[in-house]
Amino acid sequence: MWGPSFSLRDRDRMLEGEWHTIRLASSKKEKVEEEGSMRVFMEHMKALEDKSIGFKFHTIANEECVDHYVVADETETGEYSVEYDGHNKFTLFDADPGAYAIFDLTNFKDGKSFNLVALYAREPDVSQEIKNKFEELREKHGIPKENMVDLTQAVGLIPERVLVPTLQIPVATLEKEETPDPPVLSGDFSPGLQHHPFLSTHHPATSSHI
Structure with a gap:
């Protein structure tokens, strides 16, 4: 010390x-x-x-x-x-x-x-x-x-007051959009902040x- x-x-x-x-x-x-x-x-x-x-x-x-x-x-x-x-x-x-x-x-x-x-x-x-x-x-x-x-x-x-609004996606908008067939992926695509555009911060x- x-x-x-x-x-x-x-x-x-x-x-x-x-x-x-x-x-x-x-x-x-x-x-x-x-x-x-x-x-x-x-x-x-x-x-x-x-x-x-x-x-x-x-x-x-x-x-x-x-x-x-x-x-x-x-x-x-x-x-x-x-x-x-x-x-x-x-x-x-x-x-x-x-x-x-x-x-x-x-x-x-x-x-x-x-x-x-x-x-x-x-x-x-x-x-x-x-x-x-x-x-x-x-x-x-x-x-x-x-x-x-x-x-x-x-x-x-x-801060939560910054992050939370970023994650709010209107439900009505999602209901109107057609859901495309999921692509075929290979490899490790574990979820993480770096893979999600809405969670990406600069x-x-x-x-x-x-």
Whole structure:
């Protein structure tokens, strides 16, 4: 386990792999509310050869998923710096790379700044003991408890309000159409999202690198 002075310089590879967003808290509440730019659903972290770290995540905007991939560069002070909705500097406050990671971030944009505390985990949820570590940093920054969101129960990848209308096919339309004879198929045609045009989704991607 690593403490507040931990730097990702030599051990960032231990953070590689899949992650889930557990909790977020911001001194600017709207940033972590629904469709806020910092309401980030973390997916993957990747250590890069130049001591940078790649983050793959998605947000929800206009009821649609938006994929993001950003690269954070380590600075001379040991902090990491990345461009996303402004300029961001962050450190790793505490972590057990096999279980959780708590990030301490400051955003700078248009002459203003705000703090963000983020708790990510390898599993969809964590113990109360780990959540208490998150609370420690939130309180240190003076972020009100009402500015905290718990995303353990959130629908992240495809919101139901987006998916359900896509699957609604009018019954009357189907009744009027003639049913053609099924084609003769061979091979493995197991059902899956990739084989169904109505379930196929395309999300715009963004990337950032300093």
